[in-house]
Structure formats: structure tokens, C-alpha cells
Amino acid sequence: MNNFSYTRVSDVASAVREVAADSTAKFIAGGTNLVDLMKENVARPGRLIDITQLPLNRIQGTEDGGLRLGALVRNADTAYDETVRARYPLLSKAILAGASAQLRNMATNGGNLMQRTRCYYFYDTATPCNKRKPGAGCSAIYGFNRIHAILGASDQCIATHPSDMCVALAALEASVQVQSSEGQRQIPFAKFHRLPGDTPQIDNTLQPYEIITAIDLPPRGFAENYCYLKLRDRASYAFALVSVAAALEMDGDCIGTARLALGGVAHKPWRASDAEEILNGKPATLENFKQAAAAVVRHAKSYGENDFKIELAQNVIVRALQLAVSMEQPA
């Protein structure tokens, strides 16, 4: 681990001022990912700005009838919040599908969005990785890539975004509230994380001088018909091979509005808009679910060890949609 300096700030204005003044600085809150990365010598901040004292630890209603999740609210507190459970149960389920109880107690909402991929090669400094060192090459494309992307990857990087929470946030069309010394802005969730392209070292559109203050949920919570279905190599404490957040508004036997997002398949939580279009206004039948699932993987590309994900993703989509309609709980 590099030597680094440590500063604690107590208001957002100081936080953004401090981070803008030092290009080697990083914010630290729960530290559940950053500290690991520092121990492995992957992240080498010269300075840590501890933001845990900032007043961003509340969950409260918004003017438009939605819900604002403070950036520093712990994942566990968010998942067990009564309003979240009643109005956005998909989000609660997704959070609880991730990590372990201990990690969820530490990890914050803002940090969940900012966590880095768990690609083996990203963590192994003895191997080339374009995300860690741009231009070094990608070891995963011809290497061990069981956990890697099948959608939206590039020849530079096939890493996946590891979050469960973010898959639900994508389906719910959340927005990310950010602040800098210039002022505040709002980033639609679909535009927060990005695809690797030629710059896989950049995970998202947050600027280095900005801070996440909150995540806003719109009023529609899809609390009647939803499912978060996660498939992984171990029954707990494992990242998704494929996960699906399905949220439906039913209109009798037909689907009024469908929302579908996938985890474990791309560099970002993958919103499946083309599948949603197929489902909207259609009867909730197996045939239609299969057609929607096929549309999601139409342009999928696999790399050997993750070939199985193309079929698995379709099966998980179909099953998640069935469970969202019936509201049976996944086993």
C-alpha cells in the first residue's frame, strides 16, 4: 500500500473543494471496495477524503412523490427501510442479493454505484489490464472469462459491473444527484455507467471533481409485480453470473409497462429497452417472454468460458418475468 494522507470533511462544499484541489485524492465512505483495491496496489490514491460525516445519510420523499436515498445511507439500512420495502421492493431484494450482511452494513449507496469490476485480471497486478493500465492489453478476452460480459463489450475490455443494487436502479429509472463547486446536476441512471469502448479505465460519467449526494427514485415503484433473480456459482456471497431485475405494471392478463435490466452481462447495468418494447401491451405468455429474451441477446458475443451466459441470460429473463407475474418468490 502506498503512503497516503487522510482528511475528514464535514460538509459537501469542503468535500468537493478538497477533491478538486488534488488529482490523486479519492473519497472514502464504507471503504468496502477501495480499501481492498489499495491493499492489492490497484488503487493508489495519494489522499483519502473521509466523507462519512457529511449530512447525506437520510431517506426522504421528493416533491414529485418519489424517494431520495442519501448517498451515505448504508446499503443494509436502505434495503430494510420501510418505505423502500413497501414502495420499491425490487430495490430492497436486489440489495439483499448482494455481498454479505457485514459488507451491506458498511457499504454506502453512493459507493455501491462507484464500486469497480471484480474481473480477476483487474485485481492481479502481475497481468495486463486496460482498465488498470490503459494500453496494456486485456488478459480476459483469451483468458479465464467465465464471469465476463456478453453485451456491449469492446476489444479493450470485457469486464462487468458487479452491483446488484444498480440493476434494480436501472430498471426503476433512478437518477443520480451530483454536486461540484460549479453547482448541482442530475444524471439519469442509464447515463451514469458507461460501456468500455476505447477508454475502459473510465467506469462512469461522474467527473473527478464531483460527488454523489443522493439517488432519486421516481414515483413508480412497481411494487405489485417485480422480481430480482440472481444466478451465481455459490448460493450466497458471490457476484452474479447473470441477474435480472423485472418490474411490470399489469393490465389484466396483459403487460401494461415492462422494465427489464440485467446484471453480470455488461460493463454497466444493462437496461433491455428492446425487450421492454416487445412486452409492452402484450399478453404475459411464455411465448412473448421468450421473444423478449431473444431480443436481449441478439447482439450478444461470448468469449469461450462465458458462452453459457447467452442461454442462461434468456432463461433467467423468462423465469424472472414469470415470477414477476405470479409473484412467487425465487427459490
Next chain:
Amino acid sequence: MTTATAYIGTPVSRVDGQAKVTGAAKYAAEFKAPRLAHGVIISSAIARGRIVRINAAQAIALQGVLEIFTHENISGLAIEDACFADALSPPGSPFRPLYDDKIQYSGQPVALVIAESFELARFAATLVQIEYEAAEHDTSLEARRGHAYVPEKYRMGEPVAARGDADAALAGAAVRIEADYSVPVEHHNPMEPFASTAIWEGDDRITVYDKTQGVLSSKQYICNVFGLNEDAVRVVSPYVGGAFGSGLRPQYQLFMAVLAARALKRPVKVVMTRQQMFTFGHRPATLQRLALGADKDGRLVALTHAAIGETSRFEEFAENVVNWSSLLYRCDNTRLAYKLVQLDLYTPIDMRAPGATLGLFALECAMDELAFAAGIDPLGQRWPHAVGQDIEFLK
């Protein structure tokens, strides 16, 4: 009178249970001594080839970094192969840490950084530049199965000789199944990582707190490798935080800690990282093929079981994978075979029910397949052939 049955159904506390769950138990990495120095091991980035150059200048220049040991600067070790072997070494030439420039497997220890603090040693290790010349490597058992050979020596007993005529019986069987089973490498990875705290006592005397399942084995290894007298070496292992067989042979952190303590004349602690816990012995990957035949009543009439295990290129680790198949169920026509493939990996080591776990997994799966093919209840199908049903306990 205390009999074994007195304990059945009665909760019994582990002797060391309370100490372990309250944190009172002290493990090898938790012993302290004045002037304790900390070691961090650097692992090879390639699976096969050689080290061309090591540049440790940047690391050694840091204040508080005491020494960086590599194959280029260590001396005073035993010369003979036999000195590096232990009681459980399979036939072959035992691995010697920091011996030469040759890389034999991925993660092989190539350097040891010693510093005043663990954090400093870990940071300094990131500054050591090692240039490799990589060679082609073979680490896939599946890809190399064509190179399987019959081991020279069966460490755990050779496959039981064939009985009857398995091929003829199989050909004439009313029900037949053939199935392949593949088991990947399994690592022991106990909660406590391998660690050694070596306390140099002066006058060539040393006390080592070592994570091991055999203190005498560790002691003998230290005496042999470093040329120390038996009465000058003390190895202590009060608690073991899990080992499952991985502690049956001295692991390389022991060599590292003693090497540094002896050279620096001060106490040294070396702990493997979680990643390094994947860089020594393991349960070998295994490929198995079984063919079973039964008569129309589901009675087993033919059994063949062939297994291919994996070993390193420097030691021949053979284990008893197939013999169980001629012991568990009565069958008059059996043929067993066991072969090895050499890969660019570290030598496997015994792990919980070595061999049996692999062989019985395949046999039991195949028996299920046979029962299914015969259309009979799998348990009912097994019972009539279970060897030992005349034993009182089973009645």
C-alpha cells in the same frame, strides 16, 4: 465405564473450542518478539520459463526495508535433494524455494522482501521489477490427457488386479451405462493462512511458530535445509486454524521465515496472502470414466473404472482413486486403471479422504445412472451388493 456410545447424542465441547471462538487462541502469525521483522513473498507472474532480471534497487532504497532475498543472493543451504524432502514427499525432486531462475508453476515464490513493518514490506514488494522469459505451459489436464502414463510407484497402493472378465461381462449385460466424470482442482484454503514466525535465539538456535499439521516434519525440514542441529531447533504449533491435509508437508513460508531470521539474526514473520494460498499443494484435477453393467434384476455384473490424475513435473503424486470401486459393491468382473499427467503446476497434496472423495463420487454417480437405466430404486439397487452388510452395526 466410558464407552464410545456414551457420547452419542450428547453435546461435547472441543478442548480448544472456547479459546478459538473467543480469540484467545494464538496462531502462528500472532506471536511477537522484540525487533520482529516482516516478510512479504513475491509470486511468479508466469507459469513456466525463467527469470531474466530482478531489479530491487527501488525497493531496497526505502528506509526500513532490510533485505530482499532472491535466488541470486542466498547461500548456505543444503545441496542434496533429499534435504528438501519430508516424510510425505512423493517420489521425485522436491521443490526448492528461491533455488534458481527456473519458473515451474504460476505463483511460484520468486523473492522475499523483509522490512520493519508489514505495510512497508508489502509496498516495497510492488517496487521490485522482475523480468521473465515465458515458455509455453500446460496446465489443462483435459488438453494433456493423451499424455497420461502409468506411474512408476503407487504411493498409496496400486490398483487392485482385475477380477473375472469385465469386457465380456459388460458386453453381455442386460443394462449398461458408461459415464465420464471430471473434477477440477480443489484447494484446501483453510481460514488460517500459512504463516511462520521464526525467532532467532542466537548461537544457531531458533524457535519457529509454524502453521503445520506436523511439527516434527517442519523441524526436520529446517534442520536438513539449513544445517542446524536437532536440539537447536524448536517448532511450536499450538493451534491450527484448519488445514485439511495442506499442513502435512512444510510449506514455503517456513523456508522463507527461517532463511531471513538466520541471515538477519532477528525474528521474522512471513504470512502467505490469500492468493498465495492457491500456490502450493491441492487436490489434483481428475478425469474418470466408468462403465457398469447389470443383469435384468439390476445386479452388478461388470465394472470398469479408469482415472487420470494430475501431478507436477518434479514430483509424482499418485493417489488411490479407483480401488474403492472393487471394495464397496460385490462384482465378479472388474478392471481398474489409474494414470497420471504431468502439468506445470505445484505437486498435489493429500486433502480430506484423498483419492476416495474423487473415486467414490464417480462410482456413486455411476451407480445412480445404472439404477436409472435399469428402472429400479437406486438404494434398493445398491443394497444387495453392499459389501459388509453382514456387519452387526448395519443389521
